[in-house]
Amino acid sequence: MPHPTRPQREILRLDASGLASASPESRGPDLDLAPASVLLERDPTESGPIRRRQTVLAVGNPFEINAHPANAAARRVDLLGSFLLPGLVNAHTHLDLSALGPIEHDPDEPFEHWLGRVRSGRETTDHAIAAAVSTGIELCVRGGVVAVGDIAGAPDGRPSAVPLKVLARSSLAGVCYAEFFAMGRARQRGLDGIRALCARMGEEVPGEDCAIRPGLQPHAPYSVEPEAYKASVELARDHGLPLATHLAETLDERVFVAQATGPRRGFLEHLGLWEDRLIGELGTGRHPVEHLGGVLRAASDAGYPFLCAHVADLGSGAQRDALIEVLVRARAHPVYCPRSSAYFATERDLGPHPYRDMLDAGLPVALGTDSVLNLTRRAELGSIDGSSHGLSPLDEMRLLFRRDGTDAGTLLAMATRHGAVALGLDPSRVSLVEGARPLGVLAVEVSAGDGPALGRVLNSDKAVRFL
Numbered sequence: 001m002p003h004p005t006r007p008q009r010e011i012l013r014l015d016a017s018g019l020a021s022a023s024p025e026s027r028g029p030d031l032d033l034a035p036a037s038v039l040l041e042r043d044p045t046e047s048g049p050i051r052r053r054q055t056v057l058a059v060g061n062p063f064e065i066n067a068h069p070a071n072a073a074a075r076r077v078d079l080l081g082s083f084l085l086p087g088l089v090n091a092h093t094h095l096d097l098s099a100l101g102p103i104e105h106d107p108d109e110p111f112e113h114w115l116g117r118v119r120s121g122r123e124t125t126d127h128a129i130a131a132a133v134s135t136g137i138e139l140c141v142r143g144g145v146v147a148v149g150d151i152a153g154a155p156d157g158r159p160s161a162v163p164l165k166v167l168a169r170s171s172l173a174g175v176c177y178a179e180f181f182a183m184g185r186a187r188q189r190g191l192d193g194i195r196a197l198c199a200r201m202g203e204e205v206p207g208e209d210c211a212i213r214p215g216l217q218p219h220a221p222y223s224v225e226p227e228a229y230k231a232s233v234e235l236a237r238d239h240g241l242p243l244a245t246h247l248a249e250t251l252d253e254r255v256f257v258a259q260a261t262g263p264r265r266g267f268l269e270h271l272g273l274w275e276d277r278l279i280g281e282l283g284t285g286r287h288p289v290e291h292l293g294g295v296l297r298a299a300s301d302a303g304y305p306f307l308c309a310h311v312a313d314l315g316s317g318a319q320r321d322a323l324i325e326v327l328v329r330a331r332a333h334p335v336y337c338p339r340s341s342a343y344f345a346t347e348r349d350l351g352p353h354p355y356r357d358m359l360d361a362g363l364p365v366a367l368g369t370d371s372v373l374n375l376t377r378r379a380e381l382g383s384i385d386g387s388s389h390g391l392s393p394l395d396e397m398r399l400l401f402r403r404d405g406t407d408a409g410t411l412l413a414m415a416t417r418h419g420a421v422a423l424g425l426d427p428s429r430v431s432l433v434e435g436a437r438p439l440g441v442l443a444v445e446v447s448a449g450d451g452p453a454l455g456r457v458l459n460s461d462k463a464v465r466f467l
Helices: 062-066 069-073 096-101 111-121 125-140 162-169 182-206 226-239 252-260 262-272 293-301 315-330 340-343 348-351 354-362 393-404 408-415 418-422 453-458
Strands: 010-021 031-033 036-044 056-058 075-086 088-091 147-153 174-180 214-216 242-245 306-310 333-336 441-445
Touching: 010 056, 010 069, 010 408, 031 056, 036 062, 036 069, 056 062, 062 408, 075 453, 088 125, 088 306, 088 315, 088 393, 088 418, 096 125, 096 147, 096 162, 111 262, 125 147, 125 162, 147 162, 147 418, 162 174, 162 214, 174 182, 174 242, 174 393, 182 214, 182 226, 182 393, 226 242, 226 262, 226 293, 252 262, 262 348, 293 306, 293 315, 315 354, 333 354, 333 418, 340 348, 340 393, 393 408, 393 453, 408 418
Parallel strands: 010 075, 088 147, 147 174, 174 214, 214 242, 242 306, 306 333
Antiparallel strands: 010 031, 010 036, 036 056, 075 441
């Protein structure tokens, strides 16, 4: 029997006005070239903007690429006037909320009022949840995203496998974390539901070639008891599931964990979930990071370190240093969602986000978009129209570049390499250096000018597009 013919490889030469890429290696050099040319070998039988079978043969200025042995066989693509980036990682997002669209929010309004609007408006049927996730996937692709850390919400308190099913059929890579709640009177029901879902998660992923993995997310320290967090680590170990949680997001969370009082307790009482037995687990004066410190370390020791979304509240001075050390020892993966923080005026209540302190300590802080809910004028910067750009980490980078003056190369690492590591992906899938295997190549039209390529992209308001 003759061997099947291997698909012929296609070689493209991309000639652009500039290119920026973070190295797959955390200590490797980053690229920022203007002009730039790329030789890319890919499988021509693949379709769609996200491609699993392509390799960067060479990157350099046009004269260097002219001398490369593969250049003679390459098909040239003229991208002058555009700058190239690797596909981006949206490390924390809630795709199943996409059907709601942006929701205006006054940060002075009680959070519970906003949450009530979301709870009453979110989709609850399988068909509608699937449609919402599909919309979110489209928004991610529009924003240049190749990998996501998606949170599959638990409408009516029931963990759902629907987002995992939809994502598993998409071209995106990453993790779909099944969210669950297990606090007070809802503890046993929440644990029973998530255990049942974990037992059948493998059935929802169509084969080993699927680029989406199932994961597990105990929601937050104010909605999941410590014993339920410990159970999630056991489930992660037993079923091979990556872990995520919301952590240190608001002042209300700190008050609830440290004092067992405040709006979060009032909300549990309103729902009929509060139990006085929780005093002792809560109300001991501990910060949320200290409260979960043992669980975070146990998860790391088991080989499943937590992805920690938001991490906005770390105090200051010696307390901040100590809390960051807890995260470092637990090999945690913090994810910052700048536009979401602006939407909720988090910096007004807690001060500047500690992402730079965490980066200085060696924590690989990644970027996320949170959800379409926060893509309102309040969360935008200048003329950036978040809804038209989709769910794009590029717009998160732009906010931090302009507001904080954060180094452009650091921001690109946060939107690519750090996110990939947090989701357990090979960082070469979001890089444009020689030998990398990028899932996608992006182009942004930018007017001619001086300065590094990436800085010019971040100073523009142009949308990103897949090649």
